[in-house]
């Protein structure tokens with residue numbers, strides 16, 4: 001089961017929303033469409049379920065997935081206000097004329113899965129946001145979708161309830177086996193839940209990668225900026241070395257880069273202190289945090305922020321240090 005989205009484009013009137021977007025969803029994956037507001041994430045979901053037709057490109061369902069067993073759950077739940085919890089959950093099966101006894105048994109299964117016991121006869125207005133969200137998911141999962149599309153499903157929930165919903169989603173996915181395409185602009189959520197993330201910006205797919213890969217190797221400056229967790233050190237490339245502030249660093253030079261370039265240094269890079277060589281820096285600020293201090297260095301006028309967990313000794317504001325960065329850092333063209 002899965003999905004193959006190939007080169008789709010969509011315009012509202014003359015306004016281009018998405019252009020040449022491609023990605024695949026494999027069996028049992030959680031894919032997140034991740035990008036700034038208005039980039040076209042909901043538009044892509046609507047094309048997948050057939051509410052909109054792409055002006056170019058194709059959307060192919062593979063394996064057991066079909067458009068019929070693909071369900072879209074909207075951000076605002078859209079529960080029927082005049083129906084009880086049990087009636088809301090049963091609704092889709094009723095529409096499919098499933099036998100009463102089977103409906104009752106499957107509703108009970110969903111009520112148990114989503115811990116909605118005792119709420120079966122309540123109306124949506126009598127439920128908390130988290131309970132409403134569970135009913136909305138139960139109402140979709142009872143139909144045994146092969147692909148579940150979730151449009152910012154957890155955005156209205158506080159962080160504790162979100163954590164609970166993540167657990168529900170992962171547990172249910174493992175139990176009932178369906179692929180998920182989720183829309184989010186919450187990075188923590190996208191990274192925590194997704195097998196792969198589709199990063200969208202400027203009408204296009206910028207990168208499709210696992211959270212780990214995105215973090216280690218953002219494809220370009222747009223992705224790095226959107227992730228927002230990198231320093232950019234500008235210097236000069238010479239072969240496999242990179243000179244910044246009079247220090248030579250070993251880098252992962254893709255070969256085509258020469259001259260001025262930017263070294264990506266993730267905030268969480270673990271650096272060492274040395275007395276010889278390394279990168280010369282001045283400690284500008286030190287902020288205590290439970291997982292280790294965040295230290296801001298000045299590197300010849302460029303700022304380097306590191307969320308370090310294991311400096312070999314406490315650092316003092318104003319002191320000069322020499323830092324050893326891990327070899328093989330990623331260079332991007334200078335912008």
Ligand SMILES: Nc1ncnc2c1ncn2[C@@H]1O[C@H](COP(=O)(O)OP(=O)(O)OP(=O)(O)O)[C@@H](O)[C@H]1O
Nearest residue numbers: 012017035036037038039040041042043044183185
């Ligand atoms: N029916 C419509 N007619 C014209 N423009 C529309 C229509 N629906 C959406 N748009 C525009 O298309 C763009 C993409 O909308 P879409 O809802 O797909 O973005 P999104 O990435 O899901 O945004 P958000 O994260 O804010 O939900 C937006 O600029 C929106 O204003």
